[in-house]
Amino acid sequence: MNDVTDAAVDSAAPHPATRAVVLNGALSGDETLAPVENELLELLRETGTLVRDFQLRDIPLAHCQGCFECWVKTPGLCKTDGDAGREITGALIGSDLMVILTPVTFGGYSSEIKKAMDRSICLVSPLFRRVDGEVHHRKRYRRYPALAAVGVLHAPDEEQERIFRALVERNALNLDSPATSVCVLPAGASAETMRDRLTTSLEPVLGHLAGRAA
Amino acid sequence: MSARRAVLLVGSARPSGTGNSEALGAYLLARLAEGGLKAEVFHVARCQRPEKEELLLAAVDRADLFVLSTPMYVDALPYLVTRTAERIAAHRATQPEKSAVRFLAMVNCGFPEWEQTRTALDICRAFTRQAGFEWVGGLGLGGGEAIHGRPLEELGGQTRNLRRGLDLTAEALLAGRVVPEEAQAMLARPAVPSRLYTAIGSLGWLRAARRQGTLRKLGDRPLE
Numbered sequence: 078m079n080d081v082t083d084a085a086v087d088s089a090a091p092h093p094a095t096r097a098v099v100l101n102g103a104l105s106g107d108e109t110l111a112p113v114e115n116e117l118l119e120l121l122r123e124t125g126t127l128v129r130d131f132q133l134r135d136i137p138l139a140h141c142q143g144c145f146e147c148w149v150k151t152p153g154l155c156k157t158d159g160d161a162g163r164e165i166t167g168a169l170i171g172s173d174l175m176v177i178l179t180p181v182t183f184g185g186y187s188s189e190i191k192k193a194m195d196r197s198i199c200l201v202s203p204l205f206r207r208v209d210g211e212v213h214h215r216k217r218y219r220r221y222p223a224l225a226a227v228g229v230l231h232a233p234d235e236e237q238e239r240i241f242r243a244l245v246e247r248n249a250l251n252l253d254s255p256a257t258s259v260c261v262l263p264a265g266a267s268a269e270t271m272r273d274r275l276t277t278s279l280e281p282v283l284g285h286l287a288g289r290a291a
Numbered sequence: 292m293s294a295r296r297a298v299l300l301v302g303s304a305r306p307s308g309t310g311n312s313e314a315l316g317a318y319l320l321a322r323l324a325e326g327g328l329k330a331e332v333f334h335v336a337r338c339q340r341p342e343k344e345e346l347l348l349a350a351v352d353r354a355d356l357f358v359l360s361t362p363m364y365v366d367a368l369p370y371l372v373t374r375t376a377e378r379i380a381a382h383r384a385t386q387p388e389k390s391a392v393r394f395l396a397m398v399n400c401g402f403p404e405w406e407q408t409r410t411a412l413d414i415c416r417a418f419t420r421q422a423g424f425e426w427v428g429g430l431g432l433g434g435g436e437a438i439h440g441r442p443l444e445e446l447g448g449q450t451r452n453l454r455r456g457l458d459l460t461a462e463a464l465l466a467g468r469v470v471p472e473e474a475q476a477m478l479a480r481p482a483v484p485s486r487l488y489t490a491i492g493s494l495g496w497l498r499a500a501r502r503q504g505t506l507r508k509l510g511d512r513p514l515e
Contacts, residue, residue: 104377140370143304143362149499153513167514183417185367185410188374194365202510203496205489212402212489218512240413247366247410 095126095286098172100165102179102190105134109264110229114178116271117227121176124283129168133189136161140192147199153217157198162196170200172222173286175254177245178188181228181261184240200252208250216253223282224254228261234258257286295332297323298354300347302361302372304336311399311438318359318443318454319397322461328356335361335371345357347375356393356464357424360436363400363411380422394424395460395470399435400491403485405478407433428470430460432478434488436495452480 099117103110114130121128137160146156155162158286177191177194186194215218226245230237238261249257260278262271297418298322303310320330331350338347351357362370368376383389389460396415398408408431419426432453443457456477460470481488500506 140304141339143364143369145499149509150503150506152500152505152511153506165512170514182373183376183380183414183421185373185414185417188370188377191364191367191370191373194367195370198365202515204493204509211404211407212485218515231346236413237417240417241411243413244367244410247407251366267410283419 095124095174095283096172097121097128097174097176098165098168099124099128099130099176099178100190100193101130101132102136102187102193103132103134104179104180104187104189109231110178110180112268113227113229113262113266113271113275116268117176117178117275120272120275120279124285126174129172130167131161131168131193133193136165138162138165138192138196141195141198145203148203153199155196157196165193166197166200169197169222170218173289174282175222175224177226179222179226179228179243180264181230181234181237184237185244194248197252209229213251221253221255223256223258223286224249224252225258225279225282226260227278228259229264230261231264233263255289256282258282294492295328296354297328297356297358298347299330299352299358299360300338300372300375300508301332301334302359302369303334304369304371305440307334309440311435311440312360312362312397313344314438314440314443315360315397315399315432315453315457315495319358319360319457319461322458323356323465326461326465328465335369335375335380338375339371344375344378346431348379351379351392352390354392356395356427358395358397359415360397361399361411363398366407367411368398368414376418376422380418384423386423389423390433393427393464394422394462395427396429397432398429399432399438401434401436402490402502405433405475406407407431426469427464428460428474430456430470430475430478434481434483434493437482437488449482452477452482 088127139157139160179190204215205212205214228241242259245259258278299316301313303312333347398411400408411430456474459474498507
């Protein structure tokens with residue numbers, strides 16, 4: 078698929094085994110995410126991370142039908158086949174780091190990201206567990222990727238930024254992510270600003286992954 | 292000012308007549324209808340084609356009250372609702388003078404704690420601001436799966452507090468007020484204790500798996 082690229086592998090880098098999946102949720106006609114993605118991929122490349130990059134708007138992907146057959150009829154697999162759903166969820170669960178790149182949309186993710194996220198419920202069990210007194214779904218897999226989210230805001234909006242950070246934390250809890258980072262960038266930010274903020278936000282996550290690999 | 296025309300947007304992708312979001316919205320609409328309000332019902336799953344989307348956009352523009360009743364998917368609004376919200380906000384952004392529309396969000400989730408809907412409700416509120424609607428309130432419901440898509444009245448005492456909360460909501464909206472805090476307080480009262488709800492829920496999943504012949508495969512890891 079031309080929407081999936083292996084960005085880089087650098088065997089001399091400190092953490093050569095780190096695998097990342099980038100979900101780009103730019104909507105049709107919105108090119109404001111492209112420079113952010115370029116910086117992001119460059120940054121990951123420099124750390125020797127192997128990247129799979131999904132441009133969601135260009136990929137055939139059906140929406141979740143809310144049927145829960147992925148929990149009881151074909152456990153762990155969405156019944157919808159013939160689109161990129163299984164490929165994306167397979168890449169996610171096989172990765173060390175999941176990166177969501179999205180325009181901040183009402184404080185949340187764009188519809189393109191939501192389409193992929195909704196299809197990921199097959200990665201957890203229908204049964205329940207408690208986390209800090211709150212009910213969540215049990216894990217299906219032994220390990221889950223760390224979660225990094227990069228949101229692009231078209232205009233400064235503290236409330237949307239707060240919601241975005243809260244959403245990522247909630248997702249990390251439900252997906253049992255071992256480490257989380259959030260970066261909110263203004264659309265049209267300079268390359269220097271993008272790089273500084275991406276580096277700062279990704280550092281703890283990449284550090285965690287490096288520590289795990291060591 | 293009393294609302295005279297309402298639009299209910301059902302955010303579930305499930306077939307008509309089977310979703311919990313539709314059951315919740317239908318109950319509220321019935322109470323609003325008793326107060327003389329006329330309503331149109333749309334389902335997001337049937338509003339994705341341009342001609343259907345146009346009908347929804349036009350109905351929203353002429354409504355006094357816009358109600359979204361939706362499940363929570365992965366801590367937020369489902370894809371279909373998000374996409375529809377993007378379209379509505381883009382449509383409204385082109386209008387120099389936006390019609391006055393009040394907006395109510397109702398988000399239900401399968402976890403017993405209604406508080407898990409807070410982020411989705413915050414997203415609804417941000418959407419309200421961006422689309423130029425007037426926020427009249429957000430209602431979060433935990434344990435939504437207990438409804439099983441059935442009319443709330445048929446569920447008897449199990450939905451007493453829920454129905455009382457929606458009654459209070461309808462009264463407030465018909466009187467031109469915002470949703471009172473007491474309505475959310477009624478929805479927050481669990482029909483059954485949390486541990487019993489999860490035990491019943493787990494049993495339900497296990498039974499469903501047994502019917503499918505997948506009981507021993509429920510924990511499979513096919514993508515590993």
